[in-house]
Amino acid sequence: MDWAQLYASYKSQVVGGAQLSFSQDFFLKFYQAFVDGDRWKLYLRGVGTTIEVTFFALLLGVLLGVLVAVVRTTHDQQRLGVRSNVGLNILNVIAKIYTTVIRGTPMMVQLLIMGFVIFKNSRDFTMVGALTLGINSGAYVAEIVRSGLMSVDPGQMEAGRSLGLSYSAVMRSVIIPQAFKNILPALGNEFITLFKDTSLITIIGGKELVYAAQAVGAKTYAVMFPYLGTALIYLVLVLLLTWLQTKLERRLRADER
């Protein structure tokens, strides 16, 4: 007797009013949640979307974050009273408003506004979700990158400038590589948070992992296994990310000693 037949026989017993043993009940619910009707494919697709959303949000978040951080740091480091740059001041104000608004409102509300107000005619819920998450993450990444840029000894900038290099050249080749090393732990933490926060896009109809679990739960009237399974999948993937981060950190430190 194969698994499918065993599942069918247990199911008919339950319908007939019979009491299953613990292990029989476990098998029935597990099979129902993950195997019956090829439901594992739903989870797999969900995980795929989760990773896809994380990837796009990450890209956008890092891009926005670095941009905002560089604008803010450059603005703060310009010599007071000397050649005050109007364009830079305007950019700085925009950057400040951006971080204030994004960090001052809940992600859930941002998703609802983006999904049902700004992009209410879009059907691509997943991409709207990724966009929102990216914009959200950018504000946090910006603060992390900014702290990193400011953590580098000002003497490094002075040494670079005294050799005749421009501000941007020193920033790119001297300051940012050192800052990156300093902020890697905080950045890794932010990426893990972002990865888990992709679960929120379910509320605007993004079809990621939690969406799959909810769909299965709604169909089978049993939510325990879908949700526990989902939690386990997230946990395993986060462990993987953490491991990768540790490896990268070790590699970057290795060349200095």
Next chain:
Amino acid sequence: MNGNALISVTDLKKYYKGDKIKALDGVSAEINKGEVVVVIGPSGSGKSTFLRCLNLLEVPTGGQILFNGVDITDPKTNIDLHRQKMGMVFQHFNLFPHMTVLGNMTFAPVKLKLMTKPEAEKQAMELLKRVGLEDRANAFPAQLSGGQKQRIAIVRALCMNPDVMLFDEPTSALDPEMVGEVLDVMRELAHDGMTMVVVTHEMGFAREVGSRVIFMDGGKIVEENTPAEIFDHPQSDRLQSFLAKVL
């Protein structure tokens, strides 16, 4: 004004917090080619600020600095071009920790396209040999002693073939037994005819190597003369009491 002056400073002022703090209060000086000008004075006298103004790491509040005849305090001047010809050595070395010794030295000339990478590396190796550190070419700064770091910082600046070298208390952050090796390099550099402006507390070096000594206090030049005159026949009370304390 002397026509031979490499750097000519006129009425240089640097104020902080409006004009509450006067770090430099009207300093005029000339630095001629081949001269070793040593700037001494108590802490807070403005000697470091003076030096840092020379390559505009500090932007002066007023006054004028001519370098090779060009007014570098003019906002329209591209300061980066002139900084390429002014080497600077810092108290805390400021080597780039993520680059090797060779990387530190070749970074600027290559990045600014003044030399190809092989050319820059060849020059760097020759300079390293001069300061006896050719075997550390591939080491990272964290693997070097303080004295070695400062010697690397000096040759890093020399890689740009500067017209003048500015030293901002180059031995103040060193262990006593490492001061000598750094001063030796600077002494040799002076003998080779490099124009140098040195802010230091090493009075022995000032007397021996300096061609002129400037004594600063309260953001002003109090006395300026040959080392022998400064140390043996100090004119002002302020210099006399300063020397009594440091010698």
